Amino acid sequence: MQENKRKAVTLAHGGGGRQTNELIHEIFKKYFDNPDLTADDAAVLSMDEGRIAMSTDGFIVSPAEFPGGDIGKLSICGTVNDLACMGARPMYLTCAFVIEEGFPMEKLDRIAASMARTAEEAGVRIVAGDTKVAGRGQVDGVFITTTGIGRIPEGVETSGTKARPGDVVIVTGDVGRHGCTILLAREDFGIDADVTSDCAPLSGAVEAMLSATPDIHVIRDATRGGVGTVLYEIAEQSGVGVNIDAASLPVDQSVRGVCGLLGLEPLYLACEGRLVVIAPKDRADDLLQVLRQGKYTADAAVIGEITEDMPGRVTMTTEIGSKTLLPPPGGELLPRIC
Amino acid sequence: MSEKSAEKALRIIKNYDGPRVRIMEVCGTHTHENFRLGVRQLLPEAVDLISGPGCPVCVTPADYIDEAVWLAREKGVTVCTFGDLVRVPGSRMSLAEARAEGGKVRIVYSPDDACSYAKDHPEEEVVFLSVGFETTTPGACLSLVRASRDGVTNYSLLTANKTMPQAYRALKGSADAFLYPGHVNAITGTGVCRELVKEGISGVVAGFTANELVTAFALCLAMLQKGEPFFVNAYPRVVREEGSPEGMRLIDQWMEACDTEWRGLGVIPGSGLKLRKEAEAYDARIKYEIPRMEARTHTACRCGEVLQGRCRPSDCPLFGKGCTPLHPVGACMVSGEGACSAYYQYGM
Numbered sequence: 001m002q003e004n005k006r007k008a009v010t011l012a013h014g015g016g017g018r019q020t021n022e023l024i025h026e027i028f029k030k031y032f033d034n035p036d037l038t039a040d041d042a043a044v045l046s047m048d049e050g051r052i053a054m055s056t057d058g059f060i061v062s063p064a065e066f067p068g069g070d071i072g073k074l075s076i077c078g079t080v081n082d083l084a085c086m087g088a089r090p091m092y093l094t095c096a097f098v099i100e101e102g103f104p105m106e107k108l109d110r111i112a113a114s115m116a117r118t119a120e121e122a123g124v125r126i127v128a129g130d131t132k133v134a135g136r137g138q139v140d141g142v143f144i145t146t147t148g149i150g151r152i153p154e155g156v157e158t159s160g161t162k163a164r165p166g167d168v169v170i171v172t173g174d175v176g177r178h179g180c181t182i183l184l185a186r187e188d189f190g191i192d193a194d195v196t197s198d199c200a201p202l203s204g205a206v207e208a209m210l211s212a213t214p215d216i217h218v219i220r221d222a223t224r225g226g227v228g229t230v231l232y233e234i235a236e237q238s239g240v241g242v243n244i245d246a247a248s249l250p251v252d253q254s255v256r257g258v259c260g261l262l263g264l265e266p267l268y269l270a271c272e273g274r275l276v277v278i279a280p281k282d283r284a285d286d287l288l289q290v291l292r293q294g295k296y297t298a299d300a301a302v303i304g305e306i307t308e309d310m311p312g313r314v315t316m317t318t319e320i321g322s323k324t325l326l327p328p329p330g331g332e333l334l335p336r337i338c
Numbered sequence: 339m340s341e342k343s344a345e346k347a348l349r350i351i352k353n354y355d356g357p358r359v360r361i362m363e364v365c366g367t368h369t370h371e372n373f374r375l376g377v378r379q380l381l382p383e384a385v386d387l388i389s390g391p392g393c394p395v396c397v398t399p400a401d402y403i404d405e406a407v408w409l410a411r412e413k414g415v416t417v418c419t420f421g422d423l424v425r426v427p428g429s430r431m432s433l434a435e436a437r438a439e440g441g442k443v444r445i446v447y448s449p450d451d452a453c454s455y456a457k458d459h460p461e462e463e464v465v466f467l468s469v470g471f472e473t474t475t476p477g478a479c480l481s482l483v484r485a486s487r488d489g490v491t492n493y494s495l496l497t498a499n500k501t502m503p504q505a506y507r508a509l510k511g512s513a514d515a516f517l518y519p520g521h522v523n524a525i526t527g528t529g530v531c532r533e534l535v536k537e538g539i540s541g542v543v544a545g546f547t548a549n550e551l552v553t554a555f556a557l558c559l560a561m562l563q564k565g566e567p568f569f570v571n572a573y574p575r576v577v578r579e580e581g582s583p584e585g586m587r588l589i590d591q592w593m594e595a596c597d598t599e600w601r602g603l604g605v606i607p608g609s610g611l612k613l614r615k616e617a618e619a620y621d622a623r624i625k626y627e628i629p630r631m632e633a634r635t636h637t638a639c640r641c642g643e644v645l646q647g648r649c650r651p652s653d654c655p656l657f658g659k660g661c662t663p664l665h666p667v668g669a670c671m672v673s674g675e676g677a678c679s680a681y682y683q684y685g686m
Contacts, residue, residue, distance in 0.1 A: 189447055263367075263674065313685075320348065320548045322376030327683035330663060 007105035014099070014133025027109055028129055031116035036092070036127040043127035045092060048151065053088035055079055056147040061338050064111065064141050066185040068177075068197030069272070071144055072111035074338060076118040077201045077272055079148040081221040084206040085275070087158045087214075088150030093119065094128040098143040101136045111142065122201035124148065150203075155214045162217040163238035165308040168284045170277040172205060172297040173198060174250040175227045178338075179269030180258050191261065193254045200273030200296040208290045209277065216287075218278035221271070223338055228267035229329040230276045231314045242314045244304030244326070268329055270338060278306060344549040347556035351380055356563040360386045361555070362512060362647055364502065365519030366393030366675025367546060373684040375548045381555065388512070388647030389677035391505060392519055394470040395422045396645060396669045396676045397600045401633035402469075402498045403428030405623075409465055409496065410441030413626050416459070418452035419467040421445045422673045425666060429634045449481035449495075456485070456493035465622045468495040472525040475499045475611060476585040479592040482620050496622040497612055500598060503530050504609035506539055512647045515558050516541035520550075520573040527581025531569040538567045545573035592617050601669055602642025641668035644677050651678040658682060 012019040029037075036043055057078045064071040075095065083090040095115070099108065119126055177198040184191055202221065209216060218238075220230045231242045251259075251266045259266050273296050279287055284302055291300035307315075314326040363369050369389045372378050381387055391397045407428050409415040417433065424433045424443060437443040442462070446452045449466050456464035468478040478495055485493045502522055509516075518531060518541045531541060540561065544554035554572040561568040571577055589611065598610025613621040622628065639661070640654040651657050651670065661667035663679050670676035 263370075316376075318374075318376040318548065320344070320375060320377070320380065320552060322379040324374060324376040324379070325683075325685045 009099045009101060009103040009105060009108060009133055011101050011133050011135065014131060020131065023131060027105075027112045028131070031112045032126040032129070034125045034127070036125050043092070043094075045127065050154070051152040052149050053083050053086040053152055054147070054149045055082040056145065057082060058143065058145045059338055060140070060143045061182065062140060063185050064107070066181055066197055067195065068181060069199035070111055070114050071142060072114035073118045074199055074272060075144040075146045076115050076122060076124070077199050078223065078338065079146040080122045080124060080201045080203050081275075083148050083150035084203040085158065085219040085221055086152060087156035087206065087210060087216070087219065088152045089207060090122055090124045090148055090150040090203050092127045093124050093146050093148040095126055096130040096132075096145040098132050098134055098139050100139045100141055101133055103142055108142065118201055122203050153210065153214075156210055158216055158219045160218055160220065160234050160237040163234050163240050163278045163306045164217065165240055165306050166281055167217055167278045167306040168281050168302050169231070169242060169244065169304040169306065170279070170284065170287060170291070170300060171222070171227055171250065171303050172202070172275045172277065172291055173273065173299045174252045174255070175222065175271055175274060176255045176259070176266035176269030177252060178272040179226065180255045184258065189262065191258060193258050195252065195254045195258065198271050198273035198296075202273060202275055202296060205275065205291065205294045205297045208294060209287055212286045212290045213279070213283045215283055216277060216279045218276070220276045222274050222276055223272060224270050225329050226266070226268045226270050227274070227276055228265065228314065228326055231326075232328055234276070234278065235314055236312050238306075239311050241307035241310035241312070242304060243307050243317060243323070244314065245317045246319050248301055249303050250299050250301050267326065272338065281305070344552060347549075347552040348380065350556035350560060351382065351552060354382050354384065354559045356384065356559065358384045358386065359514045359559070359562050360388055360512070360647065361515050361517055361558055362388045362390040362509065363517045364390040364392040364505070365517070365522070366396070366673065367521070368392065368517055368519065368544060368551070369677055369680050370675050371546050371551060373680045375551065377548070377551050377555070380552070385559065389644070389680070390509060390513070390516075390647055391600055391603060391645040393670070393673050393675040394474070394500070395426060395673035396641065397500065397602070398423070398426070398469050398498050398669065399599045399601045399633060400428050400635050401631035402496075403432065404430070404631040404633055405628050406433055406467055406496060407431055407436045407441070408628060408631070409622065409626060410436045410443055411439070413463070414442070415463045415465050415626065416442040416444060416455070417465055417467065418444045418446045418455060420447075420469075423467055423469065426669050426672045427667065429631070449478045450484065453481040453484050453490060453493050457488060457490045460492055462492060464493050465496050466493070468497045468499055471500055471502060471519070471522050472585070472589070473521045475593070476525065476582075476588045479588040482592055482617065483588075485620065491619070494620045494622040494625050495613065497593070498598070499593065499611040500600070501595070501609055501611060502526075503534070504606050505600065505603070506534055506541075507537065508603060508606050508609075509646065510537075510539055514540065515562055517554060517558070518543040520545050520577055523571075523573070523577045523581065525582045525585045528569070528571050528577060528579050535567045535569045540567045541569060543571045543573045543577050545575060600645070602645035636667050639668040641670045641678070644670050651681040654678070
């Protein structure tokens with residue numbers, strides 16, 4: 001994209017005229033092109049019978065590019081993973097951009113390319129989009145909203161209300177990496193650590209799990225608020241307790257180090273490529289087996305179980321064998337992480 | 339520390355059959371970790387673990403907050419502070435409320451950040467809220483080294499720095515042994531603990547991992563049963579006999595001892611640090627002629643007694659009702675390391 005090197009987005013690019021058309025062609029159409037993406041006012045799609053999952057999510061992460069990903073990849077993964085959590089196979093996405101006047105065209109190009117790559121990997125088509133340009137200072141860089149739909153296979157029913165005592169709690173990889181990456185990328189702390197975001201599309205992982213067993217009670221992606229917040233939500237929704245075993249929780253050494261320095265709990269740091277899966281105990285081995293073969297889920301582990309006692313609470317068996325309450329989530333840990 | 343020694347320590351704690359004893363934590367991180375790791379639950383009935391005045395935010399009196407609020411509101415000063423202090427209630431308002439009214443309050447992660455900010459914004463007057471014990475004080479002094487080297491004249495400190503030795507003496511009757519704060523001893527060394535033994539004050543320097551904490555408690559209980567005043571360094575991984583001479587020299591170069599008020603404990607002679615006369619250009623109290631504040635605090639709040647180990651957070655009538663981490667009344671509920679906040683978070 002040689003000619004984009006010096007160019008920047010201007011208010012005219014959002015005016016709906018010739019420049020808007022140029023922007024769409026030079027960047028979005030180039031990357032997102034597919035038979036369902038037309039110049040008409042809306043995409044026209046054929047759907048089979050059955051149940052459809054639909055979700056939408058806005059992305060305002062700062063910085064827009066960070067180790068392991070960028071706002072584009074994040075915007076696809078976020079909505080794809082939300083759909084996957086309902087057991088749905090993501091099919092179509094729409095995306096809306098709000099871009100700050102002066103945003104470098106080259107950077108926008110990289111973000112769009114990253115979106116296209118991620119969408120392709122997740123097997124979804126981007127079928128409609130919108131671009132608005134806001135005056136300098138009215139947004140910070142670029143904000144993206146994606147909306148998606150996916151089809152839920154027969155016999156699959158996951159919900160936060162379905163956790164039952166005796167079920168196992170699985171996480172699909174080490175926790176807290178995205179939150180930690182963003183924290184460090186902002187340079188506020190002057191900590192030099194080798195941490196990359198776990199941002200990844202997980203529809204493939206969900207499909208693999210469902211093919212191993214459709215009998216999965218809950219799937220949640222542990223984004224804002226991290227695994228700890230998700231567990232509290234499930235405990236509340238299902239009216240059960242959750243006990244996790246501190247020793248079996250996968251946490252990257254660098255993330256643990258950063259958390260130690262800053263007094264943060266890795267369980268409350270955001271992930272963007274990790275699922276919390278709750279399933280009957282006798283399915284745990286099958287699930288772990290398929291997860292460990294997956295590209296993004298090789299470090300999956302059983303971290304605890306659902307209990308009858310302490311409903312609505314999350315407890316932790318610590319490394320010295322005593323049981324404590326995981327302090328409930330609260331406050332704003334870090335703004336603008338996704 | 340090997341797995342074996344941890345098991346041994348756990349056995350000593352479990353089998354303790356001596357008299358009732360009171361052990362006081364004087365470090366907010368110890369309070370927090372003892373809850374988080376579940377060390378509290380392992381202690382036998384006869385061991386009373388008291389959370390003492392170890393969190394710098396918790397012991398900072400309300401009139402200090404009033405001074406900072408005054409600087410932000412009346413003098414238009416940019417107040418730089420660690421995040422914990424922002425929500426601590428002053429007599430009339432917290433710094434968070436002063437900020438909502440338009441006061442300039444910036445959260446920084448080190449005094450050096452505050453000094454850099456001052457250097458980059460010569461048009462603003464910048465004050466760093468210098469609270470904390472021997473662990474954080476050298477950092478504040480280091481920012482002054484930098485300010486004087488770089489000729490940063492719009493930067494100063496509002497000091498409320500404290501030192502631990504006199505506090506131990508003031509709290510002598512409140513506990514049978516102290517769990518000494520490992521990070522403070524990493525700077526001061528252990529000479530002071532040996533001095534305290536001569537005055538009949540006992541304690542163990544403790545680290546922060548599960549093994550280090552249970553080892554410290556086991557040693558403490560074993561020594562208490564012998565009945566003689568004692569001191570043990572159970573954190574040799576980090577704490578050396580001589581501490582950090584560089585850190586102590588830095589403090590001594592810029593600051594000198596003074597009497598200071600501790601929230602809940604009152605004025606303890608010689609337990610504070612103020613800037614030396616030669617450094618008064620960096621003393622915000624002198625620079626801005628801050629008037630004397632007469633603080634008023636909530637009458638029902640029992641933070642003071644909590645800090646002396648005279649009552650548990652849950653004994654306070656406000657605990658969990660009028661006073662919660664989201665709407666704190668007392669300082670011990672504000673800071674994540676405060677005893678009230680820890681009790682509340684961990685559902686005790």
